[in-house]
Amino acid sequence: MLGKTRNEYSSSYQPNRRPSLRESLLDGEGLVFDEETNSTHHLNSTALFIWNQCDGNTSIQCIAERVADTYDLTAKEALDEVSRLVGYLEERRLIHSREDAPKEDVKSC
Amino acid sequence: MLEIHDATGDPGQSRKPDYSSNRTNGAGSKELPTDVHFQIGVIPVTLRTPLRKLRRDYASLYDFARVDRKSPNSFIIEVTPKPFSLRHRPRFDVSINGHLQFEPSRLAEIIPCIEWSINWEISRSLSGHLQLHASTMEKNGCGIILPGESGAGKSTLAAGLLARGYRYLCDEFALIDTDTLQLQPYPRVLCVKKPAFPVMEALGLPLHGRKHYLKGIKGYVGYVKPNTIGDASVASSCPVRNIIFPKYQAGADPVLMPISRAQAAFSLHTYCFNLLSCHRNSFDVITSVARNANCFRLVSGDIQKTCDLIDDLVRGQSSAHAKIA
Structure with missing residues (x-):
């Protein structure tokens, strides 16, 4: 389960998956293997939905809006969920940290 | 709503002790009269020991897997009694492919040590x-x-x-x-x-x-x-x-x-x-x-x-x- 870490992110922050990870899709859920740390991560369908949009070009705000639309959540609930997952992924170095992330223009949703 | 789990490391490997730096007792590939051979599924095993009772017991356990000849890639398990000492209880060396694995002191401990040694060798060498x-x-x-x-x-x-x-x-x-x-x-x-x-x-x-x-x-x-x-x-x-x-x-x-x-x-x-x-x-x-x-x-x-x-x-x-x- 996700930890209780609550990270505050700027809504324009564009999380970006690390390219060296191995990924596999199994029945709508995801598995991510990090060869650097030999750790495996299981993403349920919602987490996978968010993960797939962590492409370095999509803002947290934009991801949250899509999550709200898809899973019928309020904007605040969706933003909380997205921030929580992004915090978790960042802690485990599955996405670039905010400091390392390349600065690019925010794409519109 | 979200669920994500993670698992880190290589637990199996870390559970297995690494004895590779231990002294070896020179397992060779030459066949000896004290050898008994087995093909346990995909694992070829040769037990080499002067202890006749142990050979008999192991051969009886694995009668279904007994073979006449040693496979070239056989796991060679050697069980040798240590020289008698007045200061210590009798002990045995159990090694596999030249790596000393265990030093049990009782006969009843030897076969579990052999089984453990084979497990260790499988996890070490069966990369395919x-x-x-x-x-x-x-x-x-x-x-x-x-x-x-x-x-x-x-x-x-x-x-x-x-x-x-x-x-x-x-x-x-x-x-x-x-x-x-x-x-x-x-x-x-x-x-x-x-x-x-x-x-x-x-x-x-x-x-x-x-x-x-x-x-x-x-x-x-x-x-x-x-x-x-x-x-x-x-x-x-x-x-x-x-x-x-x-x-x-x-x-x-x-x-x-x-x-x-x-x-x-x-x-x-x-x-x-x-x-x-x-x-x-x-x-x-x-x-x-x-x-x-x-x-x-x-x-x-x-x-x-x-x-x-x-x-x-x-x-x-x-x-x-x-x-x-």
Whole structure:
């Protein structure tokens, strides 16, 4: 389960998956293997939905809006969920940290 | 709403002690009159010891796997008594392929030490196979993997299924060929802990020679030969069709809960002995195996009811398969 870490992110922050990870899709859920740390991560369908949009070009705000639309959540609930997952992924170095992330223009949703 | 799990490291490898820097006692490949040879599924083993009683006991345990000649890639297990000393109890050196593994002081400890040594050598040297900590059985050509920690009930469940005509592959390893993704047999004798002795009795599976052996902190164990039921009770290689994670809970009625293939693949990583040293990428092998299997968690405390449940599952799958065909 996700930890209780609550990270505050700027809504324009564009999380970006690390390219060296191995990924596999199994029945709508995801598995991510990090060869650097030999750790495996299981993403349920919602987490996978968010993960797939962590492409370095999509803002947290934009991801949250899509999550709200898809899973019928309020904007605040969706933003909380997205921030929580992004915090978790960042802690485990599955996405670039905010400091390392390349600065690019925010794409519109 | 969100669920994400992670597993880190290579637990199987870290559990295994690395004795490779220990002194060796010079295992050679030359055949000696004190050698006895076995082909235990895909694992060739040569036992080399001057202890006639041990040779007899081991050969009797593995009579179904005895062969006349040593395989060129045989695991050579040497058991030698240490020189007598007034200051110490008698002791034995147990080494495999020249690596000293154990120094048991009692005869009853030697065979468990041999079995442990083979496990260690498999996890060290069999890189062409993905290795999972699991019991493995076969029915109608379909493999069942039962992964679990020690105490999860893997061996007892394997014995229960064996008594019902399932064919045996192994009670400790799922050895999966990384090229074909087929489960391979390593039909070592089933190791049963003392609390499960009455269960074996009830299943009609006698302990070999009614003997008890000492297996470290696990205490007394007994061995059940897989050919107790019949010579055809050992399976050959087969594809994986079911992955069931058992958990023993005393007195619990069995419950079989379907889990997603991604969850199963994730859990399999935690039971993998050679996540890092596997010849092909273990992540790919595990996901491929899970992709083609039905996956469950099992909580159980009653062997007969549990076997009924698994029987129903397998029978249902067979009839569904027959209908599709």
